Amino acid sequence: MDALGWFVIGSEGYAVRAESDDENFVIYLTDMTSIWCERQTATEIMKRCQDLNPLIESTVKHLIQQLRSTLLISHSESNSLTIVSVDQNITLKLESHLDGNLPFSWEFHLTLETTDQFKSFIIRPLLAMLREAACVEEELCNIIRSKDKQIDDYKASGATVSRRHLETKEFNAETFFASRITRTIEESAKEKITSLFCRVVDRLKQLYSVVVERIYFQSSARRSALTVPDVSAEMTEEIPDRGRTSTQSPAKESEESRSEAIKKRLREEEQKEMAKRAKKACLAKIL
Template sequence: MSNKELSWRRHWKPDLMANTWQPLTIQRNQYFIKFHMNDDSYEILVNDRVHTWYEMCDCKMFKKRCKKLNPSIEAPVSRLLDHLWNNLQKQKKESEFRVEEKTSSEFVLSMNSSLAAGVPFTWKFNCQTASQDMISSNLTVPLLTMVSELQRRQDELFKLLQKKDTEIEDYKLSGAKVSRKHLETVPFDKTVFENEMNTSQSFEREVKSSGTSAFTSSGQDLYQQIMMKNAWLERDVEDEESDEDEEGVSSSDRLTSSGTSPSVDTSRLPPSYLKAQRSPSPKKSPAKLSPEKSPANVKDTELMRREALERRLAMEESKLASKKKKTKKGLF
């Protein structure tokens, strides 16, 4: 996982899709519930393995329904939403869930519970048929992805077991022996393993349960990881790049305003310069330049000084050349 994705995960806010399904048994019937809440609203999905229902309740609707069902209760919306969340997540024994109405197009789930002070609290989730897109994105596609990912992980485990068998065989050839006989295992055989799984009693129980145990703790974790990875892959890259560009521009502006060019490689600068940059000398009030020391006059003086120096060097070279010629004439 890249550092960029790790940074994105720290700032990403999960939505309904990222929340996992919770198994809930109501009147001996198995349901799966998905719940997501904000500060003043909630969303819920309910599935009975045949139909899927959905409800989105905003703040105004929540207050109106709460006043109707619990006229004597006055509490912040956020606190009551936390109460709903805790009851759906933990499914406390003292809380009672009951299906009041169930058709292909409508589903009403009531919850009777008690607040912290023992005050009774009643709530009804009035759900309607979920759209096909919502069913696909929250259930069908994630489940298919879970199956393919579990298959990939199983193949990786098969490869690892074969490597372990090769390692154990090498130890045995070197004279190593198992200290306790019951710890010794036979070499792994993929075909034998799959046949044993297909004919076991556990396999029969899983088929009879119709996927009831699909969302145990490990299944829920895998579901969340898949939905998080999916959100990362489907993020708006254009907006992300524009944000990075803006951050880069602002960083460049800050560097330029501080007097340091953003393209300067500080590793190539002398330590004395870096020390001077880190510990700047106190600012002095600018002294007024006299006409003789104005920038223009200083520049002209420097130019005249260079020209005079070049003339003097030329004269010295000319004298030196003439001396060499006289010396050569004297020799001949």
């Protein structure tokens, strides 16, 4: 699915994310303490459009494109955004205009997701991005230190910088990060948490997508493993006439088959040897 990264929506401290293809639309909403979601198929999208916009005739693909663009510009004056919370569920109402100034209304009916979903879309990606940022930071510092050593080697060989404004001081990681903290920590502490989260994800959007996809893949694999039926017993009951009782395991049957094959081959070799001996005996009598 093609995804819209997390971005702030409205003024009530919510962030939204959308995923879609030509026939499906998924929207997530979070206030950084919980996460809500609605998944719509092509049939459900067309039904809601008919209910909310009876005068509009459109295709599912065009409606999905309109929903994506409406969400992206939901903070502008031409759109009206309303968030209604009822019994832990949320209705997100959007008002906009299509080409030709035709009014367009939409409602997303989002239900509260589980704690695991919140971890999968918020907590775990943040931790993964933090870890990756730390690894990148360490690698970049090592590269800069290597460059400093290379410059020192050039200088020791008598090389000089042709332009003074290109000359740099030796890199000190502790001093650098200390100065960064004093410049940015106060700004980050004052920023709204959803806004800060969206800004971090936007900077590392590719990494976020990779982490979420991997989590989804692993979750799907676990669910598939849990739902795979145990058919070994059924297979055993269906083929009792093949020399295996219902209590025989595939491993035991395989071992018995190999044993029978070896015995058969030995009998055949013994018969061939006996035939050779008989033939030699006949030749000896003739001679």
